Amino acid sequence: MPGLAHRLAARCLRRATSCTKARIWGGGYGRSGSAGTSSPPCSSGCWSTSSAQADKWALNYEAAKQFYEREGHLRVPRKHVERILVGGGDGKGGSGDDQEVRELRLGAWIGNQRSRAATLSPDRMELLSTIGMRWS
Template identity: 65%
Template sequence: MAPVGIFLKKPRAAARKAAEIEQQRAEGLPVGSSAGALSDDRSEQLEDIDTSWCPTWPVEWQTAFHLTRQHLEAGGELPTEPGDVVHQGEDLGRWVKSVRFGFDKLTSVQQWMCEHILGITPAGEDEKPKPRTSQADKWALNYTAARQFYEREGHLRVPRKHVETVRSEEGPELQYRLGAWISNQRSRAATLSPERVEQLSNIGMRWTQHCAAPGSAGAGRPR
C-alpha cells in the first residue's frame, strides 16, 4: 500500500489548480482549461476523510504531522530530539523540536493540531538558546565595567586578576575579568579603532609605562 502522502500528491496538485482557476475567475481574468483540476465531488469526498488533507501550509509539514500521529497511535512516545524516531525517512524528533521552538510561527490551526492531537507544547523561554553576543557588544560590556572601575577608583590601574561585578539592566549581577581585558586592550592597541582608543584614554587607560595613547605624540609601541 502506498503511503498516504504519495497517494494524495496528485489530488493536492489538482486542488491547487482548481483554487487557481477560482482565483482567476474572481479577479475577472481569462480562465484556461480546467483539465487536471479537482472536481467539487472529489474534493468533498476527501474533506469527509480528513478536513486537512490539502493544507495551506507545506505538505512536508503535514506529512511529518501525520507520521508523528501514527507513531503515537501505535503506542510510541512523543520523540523530542533529533534521531529519536525516524519513520518513512522522516526524522520525527527533529520535526517535533522544530515545532516546539518555532511555535509562534505556526498558524493557529497548526498550533491547535500540535497541542490537542499530538500533545506538543511550545518551548519555554528557559529552553530557548540565548542570542549570541557580538564582539562589538562584548567590547561595550567590558568597557562599561572599566568605566565603573574608573569612576569608583579614580584610575584604571586594574590588577591582572581583578574581576569586576556589574549589575545588568535585567537585574542579575555579571562578572567581567577586567584585569585580563585591560591587558589585552593594551597589547592590541595598534589594532584598535581611534574611537576605542579615545574611549579608553578618557577613563585613564595607561597604554605604555609613559602613559601615551597610541597615535599621540611620543607614543611608543605597547609592551
C-alpha cells in the first residue's frame, strides 16, 4: 500500500512545515478558554497536544525516506546527520522562496525507532517498513 503510506506521510509533512502557529498558539497545548475546549489555531487544523511531536516524527520520516532513496538501505550510522529541504507549502516544487534546509540527526532517530518498535503505532511501523526499515 505505498499509496496510503505516501499520502499519510505527505499529510504529516505538510502539517509539520506549514503550521508554525500551532507551536506558539496557546503555548502549544491546543486549548482555548477556561473550559478546556479545543479549537484549531489555523486553517490546517493542527491542534492536538502531540502535534509538535507528530510533526517532528514526520520530518524525520521524510529524512529517512530521502536517505533510503539515495542509499538503498536504512543502515544509517548512529552519528549521521541528514539535510532535508522543508517548506514551499504547495508541494509542487514552486519557486522555493520559503524553503529552508534542516539538519536532522537521522542515525540516532533510526536507532530509537528500532529500539521502540514494540511501542510504535501500527501506522508508523507500516510507514517505516514501506521504505525498507529492518527491525532487527
